[in-house]
Amino acid sequence: MCWICDHPGSTVDDYLDEVRGKILRRGWTVQYVESPRMPFAYTIGLSDYDVPELLITNVSPQRALRVLNGSAEHILRGVELTAGQQFTLCGCPMLEVVEVDHPDAHMGFAVALYGPIRALQLVWADGRGRWPWAADFCDSESRQPVLGVRARAA
DSSP states (O other), X not given: OOHHHHSTTOOHHHHHHHHHHXXXXXXXXXXXXXXXXXXXXXXXXXXXXXXXXXXXXXXXXXXXXXXXXXXXHHHHXXXXXOTTOEEOOTTSOOEEEEEOSOGGGTOHHHHHHHSSOOEEEEEEOOTTSOOTTSTTGGGGSOOOOOOSOOOOXX
């Protein structure tokens, strides 16, 4: 259930105050968006460090937290993520970085707090190492929308 649903009578501004509190405690937070069509999650707060926010699509809340928090920690330790780059995190599949074309279309609470933002999507390979742009990705049983144009690695 969402925070606003669990707090009847609260406003979006009340929720943004909650988000600000989480950012103050940790440096960023992860917003998970439940959807039967396309669940996704994104960071809020990395903009304070002058780095892009991160986004991942079609994964469970637990996996989203693991990937986004792990990637945010790497970035804040000085590891730069760039479009086209591929990397792994412990216990996670191979990831490829894609620049998000329109962060404002999906990352509403980050935009509400920071205005125009830059965002990177962490696109994941399936269990056989296939990417969502491959015809046989996940044996066509799962979707992973990619919210930008894939860059070639430098």
